[in-house]
Amino acid sequence: MTAKWNPIIVPTPREVQPDFEFDLKGEVCPYTFVKSKLALEMLEPSQILQVVVDNDESATNVPKSMTNEGHLVLGTEKLNEKDWLLTFKKK
């Protein structure tokens, strides 16, 4: 078995307008999740947060953790070889 991190790819809906964009490149676990969560706390319910991370681990685990917290994962999209765009809707 060689599975590692398998982000669940969800194309970002075209009509999405983020209320807050957060570049977290260079950040690793647990900061990618903790900072995403703190950013979401600033927003109102139903507002949109977009985060860019540069590792598969975060692209896998941050959406899972957000789902666990009750938020909606609108997108998990690979931007290039390293970077991922994650889109969340606050519950």
Place this chain on the structure above:
Amino acid sequence: MDYPNSNLLVEADWLKQHLTDVNLRLLDVRASDPRLPVGYRMGHIPGAIQLDPAREFFVMANRMRDLAPAEKIAQTLGARGIANDSAIVIYDEWTGTLATYAYWLLKYFGHRDVKILHGGWAAWKKAGGAMTADAPQFPATNYLPQPNAAVRATAEWIQANATRGDLFLLDTRSEGEYSGGHIPGAHNLPHDASLDLTTQTFKDAATLKAQLESVGATLDKEVVVYCASGARSSHMFAALQLLGYVRARNYDGSMMDWAQARGLPME
């Protein structure tokens, strides 16, 4: 607190009474970011020093993290006025993984007196504790790290000890991550099982003990905890120490090291 090793934690009321202790060094490890109105710069416990464990205790090489050399730890702690005999109290937003991460790192680098503020910043505010925007200045020290290999597991160590009957591998990731591939022989108990999500404090001793024993992690075992990159597992490491597990190790490299960097077998 009824934990066998309850001196690992302090409560907010205790801290209020000891805030001016000369030997106390408070470490604020909450996430801080200039783009967010949160963290240290927005207000902290008087006397607290800011520290980012993921940046200060690690070095990056080939996009992988490894523990920083002792010289860097000496510089990091010494410049902040932390001495080998300082009484350190760490706090996070709550009893979170940043606090336990810093706790494990300091224990690994040989610091004797390290405690965690139970419930963190949230508990401090709830207790009506003071806050300030001022950063303290402490005289620099000559800190001497003394790494303690007994609280750390590496891939080589796990492989060398894998057949021991008293070794217990505990995967602290979510069930989904665990079922997607884990170190052969590992059992699963997600790290947040140790938290009371209402109060964001550790669950009581009896509940914690029952949870660990239900997966087979009994007191007689040497328990190695891991997750994706060693932070969530540090939370279970602290819970184990709280319960008196005297042989507990954190595999700080975790799956990033085991699977991604080394391509070692999984099941």
